[in-house]
Each structure stands twice: as C-alpha cells, then as structure tokens.
Amino acid sequence: MIDYGKLIQRYKPDSVEQGKIASLVSEVTGKIRRYCSENSIDADPVLVGSVAKGTNIKSGDVDIFVTFSRKYEKREMEDLGVKIGRAVIRDGTEKYAEHPYVTGRLNGYKLDIVPSYRISPGERKVSSVDRTPLHTDFVLKNLTAEMRDQVILLKLFMKHFQIYGSEVRVSGFSGYICELLIWKFENFENVVQMFSRLSGKLVIGNTKRTNLPESPVLIIDPVDDERNAAAAVSVESLSTMKVASKLFVSAHDEEYLDPDPPRQEPVYADRGTAIRIFRMPKPPVVDDIVYPQAVKFRNSLVDLLYSGGFMPLSSEISIEGEVQILIECRDSNSPAIRTREGPPADSDNVLDFIRKYKEIAVRGPYIIGERIYADVRTEPETIELFVHEHLQELSIGKNLAPLKDRITIYNPAGGNARLDVMDRFYSKKIT
Amino acid sequence: MIDYGKLIQRYKPDSVEQGKIASLVSEVTGKIRRYCSENSIDADPVLVGSVAKGTNIKSGDVDIFVTFSRKYEKREMEDLGVKIGRAVIRDGTEKYAEHPYVTGRLNGYKLDIVPSYRISPGERKVSSVDRTPLHTDFVLKNLTAEMRDQVILLKLFMKHFQIYGSEVRVSGFSGYICELLIWKFENFENVVQMFSRLSGKLVIGNTKRTNLPESPVLIIDPVDDERNAAAAVSVESLSTMKVASKLFVSAHDEEYLDPDPPRQEPVYADRGTAIRIFRMPKPPVVDDIVYPQAVKFRNSLVDLLYSGGFMPLSSEISIEGEVQILIECRDSNSPAIRTREGPPADSDNVLDFIRKYKEIAVRGPYIIGERIYADVRTEPETIELFVHEHLQELSIGKNLAPLKDRITIYNPAGGNARLDVMDRFYSKKIT
Numbered sequence: 001m002i003d004y005g006k007l008i009q010r011y012k013p014d015s016v017e018q019g020k021i022a023s024l025v026s027e028v029t030g031k032i033r034r035y036c037s038e039n040s041i042d043a044d045p046v047l048v049g050s051v052a053k054g055t056n057i058k059s060g061d062v063d064i065f066v067t068f069s070r071k072y073e074k075r076e077m078e079d080l081g082v083k084i085g086r087a088v089i090r091d092g093t094e095k096y097a098e099h100p101y102v103t104g105r106l107n108g109y110k111l112d113i114v115p116s117y118r119i120s121p122g123e124r125k126v127s128s129v130d131r132t133p134l135h136t137d138f139v140l141k142n143l144t145a146e147m148r149d150q151v152i153l154l155k156l157f158m159k160h161f162q163i164y165g166s167e168v169r170v171s172g173f174s175g176y177i178c179e180l181l182i183w184k185f186e187n188f189e190n191v192v193q194m195f196s197r198l199s200g201k202l203v204i205g206n207t208k209r210t211n212l213p214e215s216p217v218l219i220i221d222p223v224d225d226e227r228n229a230a231a232a233v234s235v236e237s238l239s240t241m242k243v244a245s246k247l248f249v250s251a252h253d254e255e256y257l258d259p260d261p262p263r264q265e266p267v268y269a270d271r272g273t274a275i276r277i278f279r280m281p282k283p284p285v286v287d288d289i290v291y292p293q294a295v296k297f298r299n300s301l302v303d304l305l306y307s308g309g310f311m312p313l314s315s316e317i318s319i320e321g322e323v324q325i326l327i328e329c330r331d332s333n334s335p336a337i338r339t340r341e342g343p344p345a346d347s348d349n350v351l352d353f354i355r356k357y358k359e360i361a362v363r364g365p366y367i368i369g370e371r372i373y374a375d376v377r378t379e380p381e382t383i384e385l386f387v388h389e390h391l392q393e394l395s396i397g398k399n400l401a402p403l404k405d406r407i408t409i410y411n412p413a414g415g416n417a418r419l420d421v422m423d424r425f426y427s428k429k430i431t
Numbered sequence: 432m433i434d435y436g437k438l439i440q441r442y443k444p445d446s447v448e449q450g451k452i453a454s455l456v457s458e459v460t461g462k463i464r465r466y467c468s469e470n471s472i473d474a475d476p477v478l479v480g481s482v483a484k485g486t487n488i489k490s491g492d493v494d495i496f497v498t499f500s501r502k503y504e505k506r507e508m509e510d511l512g513v514k515i516g517r518a519v520i521r522d523g524t525e526k527y528a529e530h531p532y533v534t535g536r537l538n539g540y541k542l543d544i545v546p547s548y549r550i551s552p553g554e555r556k557v558s559s560v561d562r563t564p565l566h567t568d569f570v571l572k573n574l575t576a577e578m579r580d581q582v583i584l585l586k587l588f589m590k591h592f593q594i595y596g597s598e599v600r601v602s603g604f605s606g607y608i609c610e611l612l613i614w615k616f617e618n619f620e621n622v623v624q625m626f627s628r629l630s631g632k633l634v635i636g637n638t639k640r641t642n643l644p645e646s647p648v649l650i651i652d653p654v655d656d657e658r659n660a661a662a663a664v665s666v667e668s669l670s671t672m673k674v675a676s677k678l679f680v681s682a683h684d685e686e687y688l689d690p691d692p693p694r695q696e697p698v699y700a701d702r703g704t705a706i707r708i709f710r711m712p713k714p715p716v717v718d719d720i721v722y723p724q725a726v727k728f729r730n731s732l733v734d735l736l737y738s739g740g741f742m743p744l745s746s747e748i749s750i751e752g753e754v755q756i757l758i759e760c761r762d763s764n765s766p767a768i769r770t771r772e773g774p775p776a777d778s779d780n781v782l783d784f785i786r787k788y789k790e791i792a793v794r795g796p797y798i799i800g801e802r803i804y805a806d807v808r809t810e811p812e813t814i815e816l817f818v819h820e821h822l823q824e825l826s827i828g829k830n831l832a833p834l835k836d837r838i839t840i841y842n843p844a845g846g847n848a849r850l851d852v853m854d855r856f857y858s859k860k861i862t
Contacts, residue, residue, distance in 0.1 A: 236798055239803075311742055335761070336701075336702065350677060429792075
C-alpha cells in the first residue's frame with residue numbers, strides 16, 4: 001500500500017515554507033493596499049490560486065488578484081492593474097491573457113499580479129478572470145483540510161502523466177478541476193477508480209439547463225452553472241487520464257505519483273522514414289496564442305505534404321524558444337504520379353476540373369464517393385522543394401504568418417542538432 | 432441541337448423487331464398457359480420489364496413472370512416455376528435471385544422466366560419480385576407514348592456513363608427509376624437539368640410517413656409507399672449522374688447518348704507504385720452475391736496492407752470470369768518501423784497492450800485521440816509474404832472463404848497478362 005500521508009508530507013509545503021509564503025503574501029498585499037490608498041484607487045488585493053485554497057504543492061506559484069470597483073472602465077482598470085503590478089515586482093514582465101498582468105519572481109517564488117473586477121456569485125461576469133476569487137471562496141467553504149490534501153495527490157498524479165494544466169499546449173486538467181473532482185468524489189482513490197471505469201465522456205453537474213458546447217469533459221462550475229469548468233480538457237488528456245487511472249488501479253505503484261519522473265533518454269532510432277523539422281522564430285505573444293497557431297501550421301503542412309504524395313505519418317510540435325514542427329513522412333520524394341483531388345460532384349467547378357485534366361491525366365477524371373479526381377504524372381520533388389514552392393499558400397495563423405519567410409527545414413538525418421521537438425517525438429510515451 | 436427523334440428511332444425497336452418480340456412473347460406465354468393447364472397449376476404468364484412497358488431499347492431482354500396463386504407454399508411455387516421455365520427454354524440455366532428463375536436465349540432474345548405470386552396494389556408483399564407486375568401497370572397507366580420514348584433517352588444517357596442498372600456491381604439507376612424520373616419530370620432534358628443543379632441527396636415523394644433508411648437517392652415507390660425504389664443507387668452513381676448532367680447541360684453533345692461508346696485503350700503507365708492483383712476462382716453464385724463479397728475481400732486487403740505499412744492508395748474490382756482485386760500500394764516492402772494500433776482508452780485491454788509493448792516499442796505506447804498506439808521495429812516484408820502470412824485472418828465473405836487457399840497474387844510489373852481488373856483500373860474515366 002502507498003503511504004499517502006508520507007507523500008502529502010513530501011510535496012505539501014511544510015510550516016517553514018508556509019511561513020515564507022505567508023510573509024510574502026502579507027508583504028505584497030500590504031504594498032498593493034498602500035499603493036491604492038496613496039493613489040486613491042478603489043481596489044483590493046486578493047490571494048487566489050492554490051495557495052489561497054491550501055491545495056498548493058511545494059514551491060508553487062503565488063497568484064494575487066487586484067480586484068477593482070466596477071466604476072472603472074476596462075482599459076483604465078487594466079492600466080492601473082499593470083502599474084500596481086510593476087510597483088510590487090520591480091523587474092516583472094507584462095504578459096497578456098484575458099487582461100494584461102505582471103509576472104516575476106519575489107523572495108524565490110514566482111508571483112503573478114492580475115487585475116480583475118469584484119464580482120459576487122451569480123453576478124454578471126465581466127471576464128473569466130473575475131470569477132477566480134469566487135472559486136477560492138467555493139473551495140475554502142466546501143473542501144475539508146483532508147480533501148485539500150487529496151487534491152495535492154491528484155495533482156501529483158496528473159503531473160506525472162503530463163495532463164495537469166489548462167494551458168492550450170497541455171489542454172489538461174486545471175487545479176480547479178482537481179478541486180471539483182475531490183469535492184465530488186471525496187478522495188484521490190475514488191477519482192482514479194471513477195476514471196478507470198469511465199466510458200466515453202465525463203459529465204458532472206446538471207447539464208439540462210445549459211446549452212454548453214460539446215466537450216470531452218463537462219463539469220458545471222458550481223459558482224456559474226453556465227460555464228464548463230473543464231472546457232479546456234482535450235480528448236487526448238481525458239484518454240490519458242483513463243489509461244493512467246487503469247494503470248494505477250491495477251498496480252497501485254507510488255511511481256505514478258512522482259510529479260517529475262526521470263524521462264527516458266530519447267533514442268533517435270532510424271525509422272526508415274523521412275523526418276523533417278520546420279522551424280521558425282516564436283512571435284512575442286503568450287504560449288496560449290502561439291500554440292493553436294503552431295497546430296494550424298502543422299495541420300496545413302500535413303495537408304500539403306499529403307497532397308504532394310509524401311504520405312505524412314505522424315507529427316510533433318514544440319514551442320520552447322522557437323516554433324518547431326516535426327513531420328514524419330513515408331517518403332522524401334514525391335511519387336511520379338499524383339492524384340489531384342477535384343471539387344465535389346455538387347459543384348459547378350467539376351466541369352473546369354474535367355476540362356483541365358481530361359487530356360493530361362494518366363487516369364481519370366473519375367468519381368470516388370462524392371468527389372472527382374484525376375491522376376497526373378509529375379516530376380518527383382523533394383519535401384524541401386515542394387514545401388518552399390507552396391509556402392505562400394499555407395495558412396498558419398495571424399502571428400506566425402509574418403514570419404513565413406524565416407521558416408527553415410531541418411533534416412535530422414543530415415545534422416547533429418538535438419531539437420526539443422525531436423526529444424518530444426522520440427520519447428513520446430504514456431509512462 | 433440534338434435530334435432526339437432520330438436518336439429514339441435509332442435505339443427503339445422498329446416495327447419489324449416489335450413484331451418479332453410480340454410473336455416470341457405470344458409463343459412463350461402460350462406454352463406457359465398450356466403447361467399450367469395440362470398440369471393443373473393455378474398460375475398465369477405476365478409480360479413484365481421494359482418490353483411490357485414500352486420503354487425497351489433494341490435487342491433488350493424479355494422478362495416473363497409466372498404469377499402463382501397464393502395457395503402454393505413458397506417452395507412449391509419455386510419448384511413449379513423452375514419446371515415451367517425449363518419446359519419453355521430447353522437449354523436454359525437456373526439462377527437464383529430472390530427466387531430461383533430460368534434464363535436462356537430464344538429466337539435471338541435473352542429471356543428470363545421468373546416465378547412470383549399474384550398481388551394487387553397495397554396487398555401485403557411476399558417478395559420484391561411480386562411487386563414487378565404492379566410496376567408494369569403503373570408505367571402503362573401513367574406514362575404517355577412520348578414519355579416512354581424519353582425513358583429510352585434517359586437509359587441511353589445512363590448507359591453511356593455506366594450507371595444504368597441496379598445490379599450490386601453497378602449500383603446504378605434501374606429501368607423503373609428512369610420511368611419514375613420521367614413520370615415526375617416529363618422529359619429527358621428536365622431530368623438532366625434537375626440533376627445538374629442537384630445539391631446533396633435526391634428525394635422524391637412524401638417521405639414523412641415512412642421510416643426508410645438513409646440513402647443517397649430516395650424515390651418513394653408509387654405502388655408501395657414504404658419502399659425506396661432507388662435504395663440500390665450508390666453515392667458514386669449519384670455523383671456520376673450529377674457530373675454527367677452538368678457535362679450534358681453545358682455541351683448538349685450527342686456523344687453522351689451513345690450507350691456503348693468506344694472505350695479508350697487502357698495505357699499501362701508505370702505509376703511508380705506497387706500494384707498487385709489478388710485472384711481467385713469465382714464461386715457458382717449470382718454476381719449480386721459475389722460482388723459484395725469481393726468488396727469485403729478488397730476492404731479486408733486494404734485494411735491488412737494498411738496495417739502492414741504498405742500504404743494502399745487505390746483499388747479496383749472485377750468479377751468477370753474470376754474474382755480479381757487490384758490494389759495499388761505506395762511501397763512493395765513494409766517499413767522497418769510499424770505503428771501498432773491498440774485498443775481505445777476506454778477498454779481494459781489497454782493494460783495488456785501497454786504490458787506487451789512497453790519494453791519492445793521503439794516509441795510509445797502513446798495516446799492519440801481516444802486510442803493507444805506503439806511503434807515497433809519489424810523485419811521488412813513483401814506484400815506477397817505479408818498477405819500470405821495473414822490470409823487466414825482475412826474476412827472475405829461466405830462464398831469466397833472456402834476458396835481462400837486458391838488465392839494467387841499477380842504482379843503486373845513482372846508479367847504480360849492483361850487482366851480485366853487492370854483494364855478497369857487503368858481506363859477509369861467518367862467520360
């Protein structure tokens with residue numbers, strides 16, 4: 001049996017750390033109050049996040065919101081919020097999520113200072129950030145000290161399987177989802193038991209009154225019954241959680257609660273395929289904006305390479321430092337004959353397609369399903385040449401598009417660079 | 432402008448031929464009546480099909496039903512029906528569709544003698560064959576002589592594009608559908624105009640009262656409103672009809688009404704791919720039974736070759752004389768690394784999959800979407816070797832299964848045989 005008590009002891013901040021955090025919080029909130037009073041700003045600091053809820057893991061982040069009166073316009077509130085943040089964290093950097101906020105390090109802790117509006121439960125929401133203090137209240141009122149410790153176990157488990165966090169890149173389970181799962185199922189064991197037996201989607205709460213969009217996980221937010229607290233969870237994260245829970249239930253191995261297990265060294269085995277890495281600089285916007293564009297870029301590349309007959313097989317994405325898209329193709333040269341996909345039979349453009357290919361096609365035009373196709377003979381091309389030829393057509397998202405000309409194509413078989421995306425690709429493993 | 436009158440004259444039986452058909456019909460029905468009376472059988476001959484409806488093309492088939500009293504059990508009716516057929520067509524052969532029937536040649540015409548029950552409109556159906564005489568009545572009552580000529584034009588057009596006939600192999604438009612289309616839209620021009628503008632499915636008739644299954648074309652049978660007269664039409668035939676109609680509307684080329692146009696000689700161009708033809712003897716059952724099994728065989732082969740990493744690209748089927756499945760693959764050798772598809776994350780079998788591949792996989796096990804996968808290193812194999820190894824697992828239908836051991840694999844790059852399936856594959860062209 002796993003000694004959960006010992007685990008909680010190991011990962012939960014001890015009294016010394018709690019003291020350090022408490023004094024940091026009191027220092028920061030004091031500074032904010034002083035700044036507001038000196039500058040006649042109607043706003044108060046509120047400790048939020050896992051520290052406020054007592055569900056934080058050792059050396060975690062500290063999140064402090066500055067909640068403003070509704071009398072401020074959005075723009076003014078944001079400007080004041082950033083000024084306050086800068087006054088507190090001298091060398092902080094400004095970032096932009098739903099509002100701009102200031103992030104930096106203080107006394108050894110990562111600290112975020114985020115402006116928001118004061119709202120009470122049921123009040124009309126202004127932004128999702130404004131709801132966060134309500135989440136803190138809810139958890140403090142509804143989770144016992146034992147349950148909060150169970151939240152820590154669940155977070156460790158999800159970190160182990162790399163499905164913790166609502167960032168787009170992870171599309172996993174947020175801290176608040178962990179808290180709601182423990183609130184609903186009481187302890188860590190019950191949560192993994194539930195996931196190990198789950199078939200299909202997970203739905204928690206009364207969804208009858210809402211019109212929420214389809215989602216792999218639907219957890220009605222108890223402070224706002226028109227919000228899915230788990231909207232960010234991808235089908236892959238849910239599938240991973242199911243398999244992880246099955247693994248845990250079958251073995252009860254403590255290793256699965258190691259939040260940062262030693263990762264295997266990736267083995268760069270020759271796969272007999274053509275692997276190419278498309279690299280470009282990372283634009284200066286937050287990861288949650290860059291990542292979906294990298295996904296779009298990847299999808300465009302896969303479609304393009306498929307149309308060129310290179311048979312893309314698999315892919316991987318990294319946005320660490322730069323944007324890297326790895327695509328594995330069956331072949332590095334396009335085939336002598338390519339199938340051109342024409343318009344659907346319903347479209348009047350089929351006639352143009354027939355006119356164009358009637359004489360030059362080596363086969364067709366012919367109908368398959370609802371569409372017309374033609375096989376044509378072409379000069380075989382390399383991936384590099386083909387992609388460069390079609391680069392301008394690629395749809396790759398607003399912030400990546402201006403950097404199109406800086407895309408380079410790296411062939412790992414011909415070089416010694418060890419790129420992050422290669423490590424991700426070669427070491428992809430559920431556990 | 433196309434001289435439709437002249438076309439009708441060319442393809443519609445002239446008075447000499449009509450006389451020959453009439454005397455053939457009178458001879459055959461006379462024989463049947465005599466046989467029935469001599470043997471005290473309560474049954475009557477009924478001329479059905481396009482000849483009965485006056486929508487027949489020159490040198491078409493003659494279909495005569497023998498309609499039995501309901502007092503006969505199905506088995507007895509069938510036995511008597513075959514006896515009558517054999518008495519009329521001495522050297523006829525027995526075939527089996529919904530009932531057994533006798534087919535052969537008489538006075539230069541292909542003649543089918545098919546047993547069925549007498550039914551009246553609205554009466555409980557016994558088999559779809561029994562409905563046929565009602566179709567004859569409907570067409571005779573509802574289509575004018577001019578409209579019947581228009582049916583002939585529509586048939587010529589559909590024959591040109593090889594979408595005429597409800598046999599599974601064609602999955603096209605039957606003669607009765609042609610008649611219903613002219614009944615609904617009055618003439619050939621209107622029908623092609625309608626198809627040239629059609630978007631999505633074709634639905635004709637009041638479908639509100641029925642629970643008919645989804646189908647690309649839904650035409651409520653006017654003699655049985657619970658039947659889709661067009662259930663056999665595939666999405667490909669519908670798409671072909673749409674494109675064919677667009678071609679016709681844009682060009683009004685008489686060529687499109689040539690029912691048997693000169694087909695281009697297939698060009699056996701080297702496609703830089705691996706084409707293999709899987710051959711086996713054709714079992715002694717009708718094409719409508721063999722063809723779906725050939726499709727199943729083809730699908731099993733494609734799935735198998737895909738799992739082996741050979742990247743199947745396209746395929747073709749022929750059941751002329753023998754069963755021939757052509758499959759074109761990207762490669763003739765399997766790759767050094769293959770991706771094994773595991774069970775879905777919901778299934779408890781994922782644990783077995785992880786146990787099996789955890790150590791031997793070169794990558795994974797990893798989750799994509801709702802499923803688990805692992806990449807493993809394998810010895811490259813040829814298509815021939817790989818298929819022979821997995822032949823016993825292939826699901827290929829009831830009548831083909833006993834012939835599994837007689838499957839041979841032909842590589843057209845290494846031989847001179849010109850197989851029917853190759854002609855079909857290389858000359859595939861809408862027009």
